[in-house]
Amino acid sequence: MLKFNISRVLKLRGIEKPYAYLRRRGFSQTTASNLAGNKIAGMKDYNIQRLCVLLRCEPNDLFEWTPEKNESVEGHPLAGLKRAETQTINFADALRKIPINKVEETIAGLK
Numbered sequence: 001m002l003k004f005n006i007s008r009v010l011k012l013r014g015i016e017k018p019y020a021y022l023r024r025r026g027f028s029q030t031t032a033s034n035l036a037g038n039k040i041a042g043m044k045d046y047n048i049q050r051l052c053v054l055l056r057c058e059p060n061d062l063f064e065w066t067p068e069k070n071e072s073v074e075g076h077p078l079a080g081l082k083r084a085e086t087q088t089i090n091f092a093d094a095l096r097k098i099p100i101n102k103v104e105e106t107i108a109g110l111k
Contacts, residue, residue, distance in 0.1 A: 009062060027050075031047065
């Protein structure tokens with residue numbers, strides 16, 4: 001089954017209050033509520049584009065595929081949308097645990 005799963009991307013981006021985040025960025029109450037709750041039956045391509053720009057991701061990042069029990073996935077193009085269980089971390093907490101010199105080295109490597 002192919003489904004829209006924005007919560008995975010929001011968690012990976014460290015967004016703790018998805019509804020408020022989406023509302024502040026111009027999404028309507030209804031759309032923000034539906035997105036925050038992963039209650040999407042359909043979405044306009046314009047909103048998918050807005051989300052991709054906002055979250056710095058590609059449309060495929062917003063979708064997840066779970067094959068049916070007897071469905072072959074090997075070599076299938078949808079296999080790239082099959083997601084393993086994603087462990088999310090709080091980056092602010094993780095950064096507090098890293099020595100300052102390692103943080104500085106990482107930042108320097110990003111430039």
